[in-house]
Amino acid sequence: MHNNEVWVFIEQRNGKPADVSFELLSKGRKLADSMKGALKAVVIGHDVKSIASQTFKYGANEALLIDHPDLKLFRTMPYSRIMNELIKKHVPRIVLFGATVYGRDLAPRIASNTRSGLTADCTDLKISDVKYLGKEYPQLLLQIRPAFGGNIVATIITPDVPVQMATVREGVMEMHPCEKPHKEKITEIPYNPIDIDGLLEIIEQQREESKVNLKSAPIIVAGGYGLGSKENFKLLHDLAHAIGGEVAGSRAAVDAGFVSPERQVGQTGVTVRPKLYIAVGISGAIQHRAGMQEAKKIIAINTDPDAPIFDICHYGIVGDAAQVIPMFIETYKHKLK
Secondary structure, three states: OOOOOEEEEEOEEOOEEOHHHHHHHHHHHHHHHHOOOOEEEEEEEOOOHHHHHHHHHHOOOEEEEEEOHHHOOOOHHHHHHHHHHHHHHHOOOEEEEEOOHHHHHHHHHHHHHHOOEEEOOOOEEEEEEEEEOOEEEEEEEEEEEEEOOOOEEEEEOOOOOOOEEEEEOOOOOOOOOOOOOOOOOEEEOOOOOOHHHHOOOOOOOOOOOOOOOHHHOOEEEEEOHHHOOHHHHHHHHHHHHHHOOEEEEOHHHHHOOOOOHHHEEOOOOEOOOOOEEEEEOOOOOHHHHHHHOOOOEEEEEEOOOOOOHHHHOOEEEEOOHHHHHHHHHHHHHHHOO
């Protein structure tokens, strides 16, 4: 009925591949292995054969390469048309996209055109046999994500369609280069433009790189709504400065204007895995935990002893940040130097 292939759409900008695509290949490798299937990368662009080659480092069995000058910049029409045609022809079991500006544009269009199941912003993906409404479904994709404002974790299945799709944010899956990569097998697929592909023309693009790189920060000092004000957030900047960390915030803190949006950690922000994560005045709702629970060490400071953040932290301090943080800085400066 359908094959056991896992496909990953490889996103690139100006010939530079997106991290999220390689993270998804690493995850896709595990999914393909558990179905005893193959992992394929789909690379669309111009002069991107080197990107197709890189996909083997992260577990691809084969790369499908569609390379043409017209495809240099991402445009919805040709990119989605290429994917639609490939998916209808080969019927892969699973197709994964990064939950990026491009992935969010492509995935829903492709899912509706190919009549496939799609779940957005998954925080985990697994393969499992499922019994549903009295029927056995072997090797379904479990698409796992927080739901209802993050109060529950929902496991979503799309049993009645041959192709199951998901989008995943950057940083959610870990990137693992393979110890023994497969031999390169790049299949070049010709691109035949049609009129509709040229409906949209890109005149110029403005792009500003984010100056904040939370993902690679070894130490993160994060604040929540519990800090109460932007002024109190200055404490976090002082602490981060003292110990060489980056400042981050929960969604509530960002919404309240205490900290800028690019510093938001959580389900709708960035997923981080620092060596040390200090959570200050963060209650620890599931959406926030989804973005930081993989940290090696978590220290939580909160006035509420029942805050859920205390369930996952390694060290918890019940107290007022305005008193606790200056003590931290003082100790660090004097005793640890």
